[in-house]
Amino acid sequence: MKAVFLIGYMGSGKTTLGTALSQELQCRFIDLDDYIEAKHHSTISDLFARYGEEQFRQMEHDALLEVAEMQQVVVACGGGTPCYHDNMSTMNSLGITVFLTTSEDCLYARLTLPEAKAKRPLIASKTPTEVRQFIHQALTARMPYYSQAAITFDSTDIETAETNAATAKVLAHLLRQSYGD
Numbered sequence: 723m724k725a726v727f728l729i730g731y732m733g734s735g736k737t738t739l740g741t742a743l744s745q746e747l748q749c750r751f752i753d754l755d756d757y758i759e760a761k762h763h764s765t766i767s768d769l770f771a772r773y774g775e776e777q778f779r780q781m782e783h784d785a786l787l788e789v790a791e792m793q794q795v796v797v798a799c800g801g802g803t804p805c806y807h808d809n810m811s812t813m814n815s816l817g818i819t820v821f822l823t824t825s826e827d828c829l830y831a832r833l834t835l836p837e838a839k840a841k842r843p844l845i846a847s848k849t850p851t852e853v854r855q856f857i858h859q860a861l862t863a864r865m866p867y868y869s870q871a872a873i874t875f876d877s878t879d880i881e882t883a884e885t886n887a888a889t890a891k892v893l894a895h896l897l898r899q900s901y902g903d
Contacts, residue, residue, distance in 0.1 A: 723747065723901060725789065725817035726796045729804050729868060731861055732842055733832040734822040735877040735886075736798035742890035747897070749794035754803060758785045766800075767843045783807040790816040801860075804867040814872065818901055820893070821871035824878040829857050873900070 726743070728736040737753050744751035755766050758781060762769060769778050782800065786809055789797050797817075804810045804819075813819045832838055834853055839845055845853050875893055880886040 723749070723794060723818075723897070725792055725813075726897060727790075727813040727817050727819045728796065728798050728822055729813075729819060729871060730801065730822035730824075730877070731829055731857070731864065731868075732801040732844075733829045733838065734801075734824055735880045736801075736822055738886055739822065739877055739880050739890055739893070740796050740798040742886050743893055744796040746887075746890045746894035747794075747796065749796060750792070751796050751798070752789050752792075753798045754782065754785060754789065755798075755800050757789060758782060761785060770843075779806040783809060783812075786812065802864070804870070805864055810867050810870045814870065818873070818897065819871040820873045820875050820897075821868045822877035823868075823874055824876065826854070826857055826861065828878050829861075830854050833857065873897075 726747070728740045728743075730736055740753070741751050758769070759765055762781065764772070766778075769781065773781070779802075782803055783806065786799070786803065789795060790812060804813070810819070830853060833842065833845060834850055839853075845856060848856060873896065875896070877889065880889050
């Protein structure tokens with residue numbers, strides 16, 4: 723199977739569902755942010771601070787091209803990855819894109835958990851009202867990119883290990899049915 727690219731807003735479950743999906747498909751899982759951090763020996767936050775967003779987005783694009791050449795891989799992309807350097811066209815031409823969607827209320831609930839909020843610099847210092855506004859504005863701006871995905875898949879029900887595993891089975895079945903092994 724070609725590379726499977728999971729896209730969607732932060733908190734949509736790209737890493738959580740992606741890990742279970744890769745097990746279900748018996749392939750490698752790559753979190754693109756982790757891949758970039760390992761390649762550059764630095765955290766995403768530090769790369770942003772040191773080089774700025776424009777240069778970071780070029781690093782992200784280069785890393786995306788590297789993992790896109792891999793077979794039998796599920797890639798969890800950063801929430802903004804589809805929005806830069808024509809990355810959606812790249813992912814659509816080299817693999818299968820899956821937009822993980824869930825409601826703004828669900829995203830808000832996931833992202834305002836203390837451990838989730840602390841590890842996301844874009845929202846770490848925001849008030850709950852600001853987080854809700856930020857989610858709405860960012861989703862609105864990113865939807866033209868996310869909507870280019872080959873598959874749109876509801877990732878709302880991944881709150882427990884059991885529901886995540888069941889959701890991964892459904893998505894794996896859909897991918898096999900649509901694209902083969």
